[in-house]
Amino acid sequence: MHEYSIVASLVERVGQIAADHPRAVVRRIHVRIGDRAGVERVLLQTAYDTFRARSVCEHADLAIEAVAGDELILQRVEMEVPDV
Amino acid sequence: MCEDCGCGDPELVSVDVHEHLLAGNNRLAEHLREHFVQAGVLAINLMGSPGAGKTAVLERTASAFAEKYRLGAVSGDLATDRDGERLRRAGILAKTITTGSACHLDAKLVHDALHEVPWRELDLFFIENVGNLVCPAIYDLGQAANVVALSVTEGEDKPLKYPVIFERADLVLLTKIDLLPHLDVDMNALRDAVRRVMKAPAIIAVSAKTGEGMGEWLAWLEARRP
Numbered sequence: 443m444h445e446y447s448i449v450a451s452l453v454e455r456v457g458q459i460a461a462d463h464p465r466a467v468v469r470r471i472h473v474r475i476g477d478r479a480g481v482e483r484v485l486l487q488t489a490y491d492t493f494r495a496r497s498v499c500e501h502a503d504l505a506i507e508a509v510a511g512d513e514l515i516l517q518r519v520e521m522e523v524p525d526v
Numbered sequence: 527m528c529e530d531c532g533c534g535d536p537e538l539v540s541v542d543v544h545e546h547l548l549a550g551n552n553r554l555a556e557h558l559r560e561h562f563v564q565a566g567v568l569a570i571n572l573m574g575s576p577g578a579g580k581t582a583v584l585e586r587t588a589s590a591f592a593e594k595y596r597l598g599a600v601s602g603d604l605a606t607d608r609d610g611e612r613l614r615r616a617g618i619l620a621k622t623i624t625t626g627s628a629c630h631l632d633a634k635l636v637h638d639a640l641h642e643v644p645w646r647e648l649d650l651f652f653i654e655n656v657g658n659l660v661c662p663a664i665y666d667l668g669q670a671a672n673v674v675a676l677s678v679t680e681g682e683d684k685p686l687k688y689p690v691i692f693e694r695a696d697l698v699l700l701t702k703i704d705l706l707p708h709l710d711v712d713m714n715a716l717r718d719a720v721r722r723v724m725k726a727p728a729i730i731a732v733s734a735k736t737g738e739g740m741g742e743w744l745a746w747l748e749a750r751r752p
C-alpha cells in the first residue's frame with residue numbers, strides 16, 4: 443500500500459508550500475494520476491482521507507484528475523489567505 | 527473567514543506546483559545514481575513476487591562471478607534477515623534493509639544502507655527489492671537497470687495483470703525453468719504476455735537450480751558494466 447507513503451509525502455510537501463503563506467488555509471489540492479502511474483486512485487483517496495486529519499490538509503479536498511500514461515503529478519494547491 | 531482579526535474576505539491563492547509526487551525520492555535516486563556511476567558500480571534493482579527466485583538467482587550469480595567481480599547487495603525484507611544470510615553465505619557483501627510494514631524499498635532506505643556496505647569497492651551491486659509486483663515498480667532507487675524475476679510457476683497472465691512493473695523493466699528473468707516438465711504453463715504465451723507489456727522486450731529464461739540460461743544472464747550483466 444504505497445499509496446499511504448505517497449500521501450505522507452504529499453501532505454508534507456503541501457505543508458512546505460502553505461508555510462510560504464502565513465495563516466493560509468489549504469482548501470484544495472489538485473493531482474494528476476495516470477492510468478499507468480502504478481497508483482490506485484481509490485486507494486490514494488482513501489489514504490488521503492485517513493491522513494488529512496490534524497494535518498495542514500485537514501480542510502482541503504483532494505481533486506484527482508485521471509489521465510492516460512504514467513503521470514504522477516502534484517499540479518496545484520489552492521489556499522485561502524486572510525486579507526490583511 | 528479570517529477568525530483572528532475579522533478583516534474581511536479571505537484572498538484565494540492558487541499555487542502552481544507541477545511537481546512529481548515522488549520528487550523527493552527521485553532526487554535522492556539521482557544522487558544515488560551519481561554515486562554508482564562515479565564509483566563504477568553496476569547497480570541492479572531486482573524485483574518480483576515473493577518466492578520468484580530472486581535470492582536464488584543472486585546466489586548462483588555469486589558463485590559464477592566469485593573469481594571475477596566483487597558483489598554486494600542490499601535486500602528488502604519486511605521482518606527477517608534470512609535473505610541477507612543466504613547472500614552472505616554465497617559470498618556477497620550483503621545487508622538486509624528491514625522495511626517493517628513498507629512493501630517496497632525507496633531511495634532513502636537504500637542510501638542509508640550504503641553506510642553498511644563497502645559499495646565503492648564493488649563491481650556489481652544488487653538491490654533485492656521487497657517481494658511484490660505492485661509497489662516497488664514506481665520507486666527509482668538509482669539503479670542502472672530494473673530486472674523483474676517471474677517464475678514459470680506464477681502463470682502466463684501475470685505481466686498483463688501487473689503491467690506497470692513489467693513496463694518499467696529492462697529485463698525479465700523467467701525463473702525456475704527446470705520445473706517446466708512438471709507444469710502446464712505455456713512458455714510461448716508467457717513470453718508473449720511479457721512482450722506485450724515491456725517497452726523494449728528483453729527476456730532471459732533461467733534455472734538457478736540447474737544453471738540453465740545463467741550464462742546469458744551473466745553476459746547481460748557484463749554488457750552493462752560501466
Ligand SMILES: Nc1nc2c(ncn2[C@@H]2O[C@H](COP(=O)(O)OP(=O)(O)O)[C@@H](O)[C@H]2O)c(=O)[nH]1
Nearest residue numbers: 575576577578579580581582702704733734735
Ligand atoms: N526448482 C527450482 N526452485 C527454485 C529455483 N529458484 C528458486 N527456487 C526455490 O523457490 C523458493 C523461493 O526462492 P527464493 O530465492 O527465496 O525467492 P525470492 O523470494 O524471490 O528471493 C525456494 O524454495 C527456492 O529453493 C529454481 O531455479 N528452480
Ligand SMILES: [Mg+2]
Nearest residue numbers: 580581609654
Ligand atoms: Mg529473497
Ligand SMILES: [Zn+2]
Nearest residue numbers: 443444629661
Ligand atoms: Zn504497497
Ligand SMILES: [Zn+2]
Nearest residue numbers: 557558561637
Ligand atoms: Zn550520498
